[in-house]
Amino acid sequence: MSIPSAPVAVPPIVVSRARGDRVVPVWRNELGGLTFRAEPLEGAPRYIKWGPLQNETSMAAEAERLEWAVRYAAVPRVIEHGSDATHEWLVTAALTGESAVAPHWVARPAAAVVAVGRGLRALHETLPVGDCPFEWGVESRIANAAGRGIHLPESLRKAPDADKLVVCHGDACCPNTLIDGAGKWSGHVDLGALGVADRWADIAVASMSTEWNYGPGWEDALIDAYGVKPDRERIAYYRDLWNAT
Template identity: 65%
Template sequence: MSIPAAPVEVPDRVRDLAGDARLEPVWANDIGGLTFRASPATGHPFYVKWGPRNDECNVRDEAERMRWAGRWIRVPEVIDQGQDATHEWLVTRAIDGDSAVHPRWVARPEIAVRAVGEGLRALHDALPVDDCPWDWAVESRIANAERRGIRVPERFHDAPPIDRLVVCHADACCPNTLIGDDGRWLAHVDLGLLGVGDRWGDIAVASMSTEWNYGPGWEDALIEAYGLEPDRERLAYYRELWNAT
């Protein structure tokens, strides 16, 4: 997953959704999905997320989760969502901030990592577990993987005891935190798997992703910004589970 460095062909559906707005590709994922920023001549900018239909999660579920989570935390406002036989799309109102892996923040990892850690803690503290209708516990994650034909080793069924149940982001990699001009976390994006689980499921992935995005040495800084000491057992388990599913 990365910010496109070369010109990107705009899919017809994206062009239709954007109308006469100027399109800028801002993200490409590993399965052929693209995200564009659309800037109309008048009116508010918006984003169009488009890609092949995905067995793990879909934009219909993401839109539903964003509308729910937006009652307590800042997430993009959903404008439109749809799908056809092969692809799906999501249109959201732009938020005036940049991904934590925008070049300006990759150049300042000490600021970005702190923002991601603090933003993740804020999400966990704000979203009400008892009101959340979705699950991201170990058993659900394994079942989701197995429905997609992934054989998950038996050892993953023996998870560490729950530390604290929260509503997890479920894809808490650094790119999914938006940062404002002041260097603080601003909002969260890509909530298609959001659900209740142990907070270390998110912390493990967020801290692991610092190496992918900023280089080695920032994992514990993110956990410190979250407000905890590293739990090596839970970190190891949930990182392996992420990679296995």
């Protein structure tokens, strides 16, 4: 996953969804998907996600989750979702701030990891578990993996007892937190796997991603900003589960 550094061919469906606005590529994922910012001459920008249909994640699932979560938290408002025989797309309104891995924040990792940790805690405290219709617990993740032909080792089939159930982001890697100009978290994006699970399922992945994005030494700083002590057993389990699925 990365910010594109070379010219990107804009798919025709993205051109049509941009409706004449300037289109800027802002993200490429490992599944071949692209995200573009559509910049009108007047008014607010929009974001257009485009990618191949596949069974690991679904933009339809993300649209459904965003439409639920936007009532409670700073997440993108869905404008449009669609698909054809091979690809799908999702158009959302822009939020304030920029990704925690924008060059400005990569150069300031101490500030970025604090914003990500605090933002994740705020998301967990804001989204209501009792009203959430989506599941991201271990059993559902194992079943999803099996449906994709991934057979997990026995060591991953029994999770540690849950510490605290929350509505997890589902992909809490640092790029998916937005930070405003004052250095405070301002929103969350890419919530296609959002659902109820132990909070360590998110914390483990968010802290692990600090090394990919900022280099070694920032994991515990993010956990401290979240407001808990590192739970090494749960961290190890949920990182192994993440990497295996």
